[in-house]
Structures are given as C-alpha cells and as structure tokens.
C-alpha cells in the first residue's frame with residue numbers, strides 16, 4: 001500500500017494495517033452511511049501538534065446526528081486513541097482520518113440494529129493539490145455538476161455518501177486538465193470546492209459563501225475568517241457569490257484541512273487578478289503557516305500537543 005500506515009485504531013483497539021477489515025455487506029458501503037473527519041497534525045518546535053482537534057471532533061459527533069448514529073466512544077477516548085496512534089507510528093506531521101459508519105447486521109436501508117463501527121487512521125500527507133499549488137496557485141473549472149442542496153441532504157454533516165458528488169466534480173475537472181473544481185449550489189451560486197471552501201478578495205475585503213449556500217462549515221474557513229479579521233481585514237462570511245463574480249475577483253483561494261490555503265490563478269481559463277498568488281492571499285497564507293507551525297505564541301488554544 002502507498003499509505004505509510006502500520007497501525008489503525010478500530011473499535012477501541014490498535015490493530016495492524018492488514019487486520020483493519022470490514023464485511024462486504026457493511027451498511028455504510030452500500031448506502032454511504034458513514035461520517036468522517038480530516039484533520040492535520042503539524043511538525044512544530046514543541047513536537048507534533050494537532051490543529052483544531054476539538055472542533056474536528058465536535059463536527060464528527062454533529063455529523064452523526066442526522067443519521068441517529070451513536071458513536072460508542074467518548075471524545076476523550078478518541079483523542080487518546082489519536083494521540084497514541086501518532087506516538088506509536090512516530091509521526092512528526094500527519095493527516096488524521098476518523099470515520100464512523102453503520103456496520104453489518106441487515107441490509108435494509110434502515111440501519112436497524114447495525115452496529116456503529118469507528119476507526120482512526122493517521123499517515124504522512126503532503127500538499128493536497130500538488131507541490132507548487134501553495135506558491136503558484138491552481139487552475140480550476142466550474143463543474144457541470146451542482147452540489148446537493150442542504151434541503152436534500154445535510155451538507156453541514158461530513159457524510160461519506162456526499163463525496164460521490166465531490167468525486168464527479170473533481171474528476172471532471174482533472175479529466176479536462178484542471179487541478180480542481182468549483183461547485184455551484186442548486187441555485188447556481190458559488191458553493192465550494194469538492195473538499196475545500198472558497199474565498200474571494202475584492203477591493204481589499206474578503207467574501208465567502210454563507211452557511212445557507214449548501215457548504216460544509218469548514219474549520220479552515222473559520223480559521224481564515226479569524227486570522228483575516230485579526231489582521232484587520234473586513235470579512236463578509238454570509239454572502240451569495242454569483243458565478244460571474246469569480247471572473248472579476250481580484251483574488252480567489254481555497255481553504256481546507258487538506259488543501260490548507262491554496263491560491264486559484266484561473267477559473268475556466270479566465271485569469272484571476274494577475275494570474276498568480278495575490279497579496280491578500282499571500283498574507284493570510286503566510287499567517288496560517290506561521291500559526292500551524294507554531295512560529296508564534298498566538299492561538300495556542302487551537303492546538304493539542306502529542
């Protein structure tokens with residue numbers, strides 16, 4: 001396997017990679033009835049530190065709610081399991097993937113007595129959108145696929161089944177030579193990326209689609225809003241952004257636990273700003289990395305040290 005993992009935490013135990021198995025009649029496999037998280041642990045002067053773990057765990061439990069999924073482990077247990085997973089594998093920095101899903105009991109759509117299975121994996125993971133994405137930005141396309149509306153499926157829950165939409169949009173973009181997609185919501189306004197939130201810069205102010213635009217309530221989105229406001233920027237975080245506004249933006253960037261802060265230089269081959277990482281994006285991105293790498297004492301409450 002190309003994932004450099006030897007230990008996985010599963011249902012309360014640390015198991016070897018090859019023993020972390022599930023049954024082919026697992027409910028979550030058939031119906032997408034799983035919820036998950038993606039967090040990063042950064043290599044800092046004080047050793048590995050998980051960024052905004054509490055918020056990720058909180059969203060994990062919240063995501064389970066619409067599906068009436070009871071996670072059999074407390075936040076304290078999941079935290080200890082994660083810290084131990086990082087220690088056991090001696091990871092300096094890593095991506096962390098907790099998941100909970102309905103297992104096998106019966107195969108009706110109703111999960112009935114299906115047990116909830118819970119697992120956590122951690123592995124080293126570099127830049128999500130390619131080596132030079134952070135510095136030079138990426139080219140994206142507006143997907144022909146629309147994001148599901150929050151009236152059709154809870155988009156504020158990080159549910160496994162939702163990600164077939166992300167896959168369709170992302171793969172369509174890559175098939176057409178772009179690094180990633182921007183997905184519009186059912187109304188035709190900008191929602192987000194397949195695994196990222198989106199920010200627009202215009203006349204020195206920041207704009208990002210509001211929570212009612214069928215987006216995931218991203219933790220990096222929240223981080224960037226906080227950092228930008230603390231840097232003195234005005235952030236409009238409850239707006240609708242029309243497709244055309246993408247083209248006329250001074251700057252655009254994606255945010256996400258995997259994507260971090262990734263500049264966008266072209267949308268549908270229309271050059272955004274001057275076609276490189278813009279000055280506002282650069283300032284926020286460099287603040288973001290200063291914070292997550294703990295090159296500052298600020299925002300220490302956002303970290304769990306391993």
Ligand code: PMP
Nearest residue numbers: 195196197216218219220256257
């Ligand atoms: N939107 C979607 C659809 C996502 O999958 C993600 C990644 N979790 C994000 C936005 C960004 O969220 P976060 O910053 O919490 O990783």
